[in-house]
Amino acid sequence: MALDKMEDLSLQQMVPRPEPGEVEGITLPKSVCSIWDQVWNFQARPDDLLIATYAKAGTTWTQETVDMIQQNGDVEKCRRATIGKRHPFLEWFIEDPLSTRYFGLELAEAMPSPRTLKTHLPVQLVPPSFWKQNCKVIYVARNAKDNLVSYYHFHRMNKGLPDPGTWEEFMEKFMTGKVLWGSWYDHVKGWWKAKDKHRILYLFYEDMKENPKREIQKILKFLEKDVNQEILNKILHNTSFEIMKENPMANYTRDFQTIMDHSISPFMRKGAVGDWKNHFTVAQNKKFDEDYKKKMADTSLVFRTEL
Numbered sequence: 001m002a003l004d005k006m007e008d009l010s011l012q013q014m015v016p017r018p019e020p021g022e023v024e025g026i027t028l029p030k031s032v033c034s035i036w037d038q039v040w041n042f043q044a045r046p047d048d049l050l051i052a053t054y055a056k057a058g059t060t061w062t063q064e065t066v067d068m069i070q071q072n073g074d075v076e077k078c079r080r081a082t083i084g085k086r087h088p089f090l091e092w093f094i095e096d097p098l099s100t101r102y103f104g105l106e107l108a109e110a111m112p113s114p115r116t117l118k119t120h121l122p123v124q125l126v127p128p129s130f131w132k133q134n135c136k137v138i139y140v141a142r143n144a145k146d147n148l149v150s151y152y153h154f155h156r157m158n159k160g161l162p163d164p165g166t167w168e169e170f171m172e173k174f175m176t177g178k179v180l181w182g183s184w185y186d187h188v189k190g191w192w193k194a195k196d197k198h199r200i201l202y203l204f205y206e207d208m209k210e211n212p213k214r215e216i217q218k219i220l221k222f223l224e225k226d227v228n229q230e231i232l233n234k235i236l237h238n239t240s241f242e243i244m245k246e247n248p249m250a251n252y253t254r255d256f257q258t259i260m261d262h263s264i265s266p267f268m269r270k271g272a273v274g275d276w277k278n279h280f281t282v283a284q285n286k287k288f289d290e291d292y293k294k295k296m297a298d299t300s301l302v303f304r305t306e307l
């Protein structure tokens, strides 16, 4: 084996999988717990835009769409930096000798306004200054089954997250909410409720797949922006899965290089609705559905698991 390959291998093996911690009953990366006071006291500005999601619900897709809108469809401007640098990931903090240091709060504080920020926090853990400043928030939700599948593969390839165990084990953890950023069920329901009180645009991954033009238009309206047809088509094209998969400024091949191994599972994996059918057994599906019904009985939220 070539020496550089061996070095790669030992680096991968040496990066330890982190233990999760907890804030207010929500499982979070230990590194995030260690800076929690700073996260909670973060000072939002009135013109901040927050993109909030449960992890793997379509965050990056929405970020790229928002940036394309903000840059008036200028592809070169959107390639000025990687997505992790263009839109600071608010609570994310990673610092170990083998990883690239990433401190979302620091990036955000140094950024001139208007800022677009990313978070996976459940609504009750969002720093209160965002509500005080009446910031706009775009929340994106994805159906539980596809979200779970995507999250599982992401844990496999990302050594900055705990080891997922087997598919079956990870599914159990997801159902009990003992995964990073907590229960998917509580997350989507909490934000759904919050949209009646705050300036929140609540979008669905499945709607974006079904009719991306319509969903981009919703974002345009929410941001009080207007673009001509030509620019709209450009945004549509450059935020398609096929283009984003090949875009190094959006596909995470240049962010977090020491912890993400795209050869295990690429960040831009399938980008589809209904891939869960390739993972769930009939028995797992039955169990998941029964549990889902109970957990989602107290909400008007409806998801589509196929198109």
Ligand code: PPS
Pocket (backbone or CB within 6 Å): 053, 054, 055, 056, 057, 058, 059, 060, 061, 146, 149, 150, 151, 153, 239, 240, 241, 242, 244, 267, 268, 269, 270, 271, 272, 275
């Ligand atoms: S993260 O790590 O939480 O920020 O991940 P996130 O960006 O939320 O989710 C990653 C999943 O979104 C898919 N993706 C897309 N789907 C459709 N179209 C576009 N343009 C697109 N960009 C990213 C990505 O492939 C992940 O889903 P899976 O199902 O794993 O493929």
